[in-house]
Amino acid sequence: QVQLVESGGGLVQAGGSLRLSCASSGRTFSTYGMGWFRQAPGSEREFVAAINWRGDRTTYADSAKGRFTISRDNAKITVYLQLNSLKPEDTAVYYCAAEFYGLGSGDERRYAYWGQGTQVTVSS
Numbered sequence: 802q803v804q805l806v807e808s809g810g811g812l813v814q815a816g817g818s819l820r821l822s823c824a825s826s827g828r829t830f831s832t833y834g835m836g837w838f839r840q841a842p843g844s845e846r847e848f849v850a851a852i853n854w855r856g857d858r859t860t861y862a863d864s865a866k867g868r869f870t871i872s873r874d875n876a877k878i879t880v881y882l883q884l885n886s887l888k889p890e891d892t893a894v895y896y897c898a899a900e901f902y903g904l905g906s907g908d909e910r911r912y913a914y915w916g917q918g919t920q921v922t923v924s925s
Contacts, residue, residue, distance in 0.1 A: 802826075802827070802914075803825060803826060803827040803829075803830070803833070803899050803913075803914040804825065804826045804827070804914075805823055805824070805825050805897050805898070805899060805914055805915065805916035806823065806824050806825075806916055806917070807821060807822065807823050807895065807896065807897050807916045807917065807918055807919035808821070808822050808823075808824070808919055809821040809822050809919060810894075810895060810919030810920045810921045810922075811920075811921070811922070812922045812923075812924065813887055813921075813922070813923055813924070814923070814924050814925075815887060815888055815889055815923055815924065815925050816886060816887065817887050817923070818883070818884060818885045818886075818887065819883075819884045819887065819921060820881060820882070820883050820884070821837070821881065821882040821883075821884065821895055821897075821919060821921075822879055822880075822881055823835070823837075823879060823880045823881070823882075823897030823916055824877075824878065824879050825878045825879065825880070825899065826878070827878070827899075830875065830878045830899070831854060831875040832854050832903055833854060833899040833900060833901065833903055834851060834852065834853050834854055834899070834900045834902065834903045834904045834905035834906060834911075835851065835852050835871075835873055835880040835897065835898070835899055835900075835905060836848065836849075836850065836851035836852075836897070836898045836899075836900065836905060836906070836907070836909075836912060837849040837850045837851070837871060837880075837882045837895060837896070837897055837898075838895070838896045838897075838898060838909060839891075839893035839894065839895045839896065839921075840893055840894050840896070840918075841892060841893040841894075844893075846896070846909060847862065848862050848907040848908075848909065849861070849862050849864075849865050849869065849882070849895070850862065850865050850869055850870075850871040850882060851871065851905035851906060851907055852871045852872065852873050852880065852905045853903055853904055853905040854903030854904075854905075855903075856872065856873045856875070858905065859871050859905070860905060860906075860907055862907070864890075864891075868884070868885050868886045868887075869882060869883060869884055869885070870882070870883040870885075871883075880897055882895065882897075884921065887921075887923045888923060889923045889924065889925045890923075891921060891923050892921060892922050892923050893921060894918040894919065894920050894921075895918060895919055895920075895921055896915055896916055896917075896918045897915075897916045898912035898914060898915045898916070899912060899913065899914040900912045900913060901913055
């Protein structure tokens with residue numbers, strides 16, 4: 802079993818930045834792909850970014866490219882999402898997730914473990 806806990810969310814003005822963290826338990830963390838997803842009220846959950854098990858390949862949603870950066874520190878058993886140039890439409894609960902095959906897929910169906918989310922609110 803893997804437990805994931807997100808932190809770092811908050812309220813920022815448009816154009817501001819936040820750094821989200823996802824701390825994990827589990828000996829096999831370094832073999833998992835990790836992803837970030839988000840869900841706004843009344844909307845379906847959507848893919849944001851993913852990173853493979855080795856941390857040398859990343860994938861981003863079009864809305865995140867050039868603004869968000871995903872990274873991981875396997876020694877600290879933590880994955881990060883740096884949010885820059887935030888827009889009001891980025892407002893959502895952000896979730897981290899782990900998938901067994903280590904690919905860092907954008908398909909949420911591949912992810913077996915999910916955190917409880919951290920709220921990001923961007924004011925205009």
